[in-house]
Amino acid sequence: MKAIIFFTFLIFPYFFYFEPGSFSGDIPCNVTFYSQLSQDSKDIPFTYESECELTYLEVEVFNQWGEHIYRTDDLDFKWYGSRVLIDDNGNEDEVMLPEGTYYFTAKYKIGDNEELFKQGGSIQVVL
DSSP: OOOOOOOOOOOOTTOOOOOTTEEESOOSSOEEEOOEEETTOTTSOBOEEESSOEEEEEEEEEOTTOOEEEEEOOTTOOBOSEEEEEOTTSOEEEEEOOSEEEEEEEEEEETTOOOOEEEEEEEEEEO
8 A cells, every 4th residue: 555645835935924022133222113003094104113223124014825015125114004016017006905914024233233133023904
């Protein structure tokens, strides 16, 4: 009798998940990312606050399946829960994401320090 064994591998090559509020490295000051935004209010975006000066920042947002939703390297970014879709003709359309939980990763450098710090967590989009 021959046995057939199947293995399934799920690979998200660009998705790194950190527990909410987790970080790597010994961060010398507080860097806080806000974790809730409302589609009804354009006044409160997903952004961050820091007690010290960041010299580099890269933020990426993913949905629950690891699909890339948003990316920025702007130190003054503000994200309101939208996504840009491009149709077959190259036309861009900005749409609001459905209510749910999304995940972010952030990489940043503080001041003259060359060490790259990593932080991640979840963002709750509510109506």
